[in-house]
Amino acid sequence: MRSRPLFPTDGKKQRISFRHLLAFTCNPSYSRFMHSLRQIFALLFVWGIGLACAGAADKIRVSSFSTVLTEIAQKIGGDRVEVTGHIKPGIDPHEFEPKASDIRTVTNADLVLLSAKHMEGYVAKLKDSIGTKGHVVEVGDQKMQSLKLVDRSEHEVEDPHWWHSPRNLIIATKVVRDELTKISPADKALFAANATAYINRLEVLDDWVRAKVSELPRDKRKLVTNHDAFGYFARDYGFTVMPISGVAKNDQPGSKNVAELIAKIKASGVKAVFSEDVANPKVVQEITRETGAKFGGELLSDGLGTGEAATVEGMFKHNVKTIVDALK
Amino acid sequence: MRGSPLQRAIFTFLILLGLAPLLWQMTKPAPAAVPVAAAASAGPMKLPLALAFTTAPKRISVTYADKLVWQKDAPESREECELELVWPAEGGDLLFKVEWAEDAPLSAMRARLTLPSGSELERSLWGTGGVEKVLGFP
Secondary structure, eight states: OOOOEEEEETTEEEEOOHHHHHHHHHSHHHHHHHHHHHHHHHHHHHHHHHHHHHHHHHSEEEEESSHHHHHHHHHHHGGGEEEEESSOTTOOTTTOOOOHHHHHHHHTOSEEEEOOTTOOTTHHHHHHHHTTSSEEEEGGGSSOOOOEEEOTTSOEEEOOOGGGOHHHHHHHHHHHHHHHHHHOGGGHHHHHHHHHHHHHHHHHHHHHHHHHHTTSOGGGOEEEESSOOOHHHHHHHTOEEEESSOSSTTOOOOHHHHHHHHHHHHHHTOOEEEEETTSOOHHHHHHHHHHOOEEEEEEOOSSOOSGGGSSHHHHHHHHHHHHHHHHO | OOSOHHHHHHHHHHHHHHHHHHHHHHHSOOOOOOOHHHHHTTSOEEEEEEEEESSOOSEEEEEETTEEEEEEESOOSEEEEEEEEOOOTTOEEEEEEEEOOTTOOSEEEEEEEEOTTSOEEEEEEEESSEEEEEEEEO
């Protein structure tokens, strides 16, 4: 085998052959050199592992069971938190059940955020799994006024869709800020500043929604959707909700209810009927056919969406533009 | 009263029968009062609006249901106008855009709207520079 020249010296080409290498590696200075190199690599490795562990340990681990709360925790905690969002956009939170991997993550969390108002039917199971390790906060049950809904068994229940009100989102932001501060009092100023900035954005968003909704006269603010999820939105912005079905998206309306709703829509002259991101649109199609109202578009009812609707601001803008433009 | 009980009963019945039209007039249910706002919501109406500013702005406009209904450049510190619009029984929301000078101090505007029922409602807004706010009546 011919060796390859490394670099030219004195006009002659210097070659390193296998023999040269063997001689070099048998030299005692080579052993010392390799020993030092190994020590440096070992030190670097230990230092890197230490840094990684310190970083992970430093961060507050947050487990969130709401896409909206995931955003709030990230905005308030910034670099000081590591948020795991167990519910991803497009997943129906009414039907979600935590898997073993979710439980494992929650077990190691410092803070667990739940939407509450009976949205999560698995709360007891979750609390049993994590014992006293993490702190579970049912955000929707903190200082937020509840609206009532009638479920499929004709019982009055709390409306769990509180995030459709910026007023409630501000309360949730303050709850998350206070909980993070309890865990890391040293970061109080950071969390307070982040929360203030986020609340300012929510107030600007509220003004935007009011301006957009004002394009509709109040007698035209009638919202027909196939899931009773916009009660808080309706309360804040003067809409009347005419739901096709109940609390959860898979609640099926009875034929009598559909007939009554069709009569109401005809009487009130509602221009458009809306469906939701992951709901079955069949009933909506039937209603549009019977009433002559058009299909207004899809709304995001149970949390954040994807693309431009992947943020709270984006979700609001998508919903409000869809509703107002269709009902005009 | 003289006469048999039967005669007295017939006499009383005849008196009551004679008074029936009068009793009917007095006791019939009054026609349901049509709410002024609801009756008026069928067509456009003129609603008086009075504005007062702590600092006169450079410009002001009022929009209702996505339509510009009134605007004025360099208004006085007190202005009065009439808004012509279709006002539903549920009430309405007016979008005010007020533009104060950049160097103007924190300023306020008070708006007094007279509703179709005759009642007056006051709302206010404040800010610096350009302010865009929806005021609801009621």
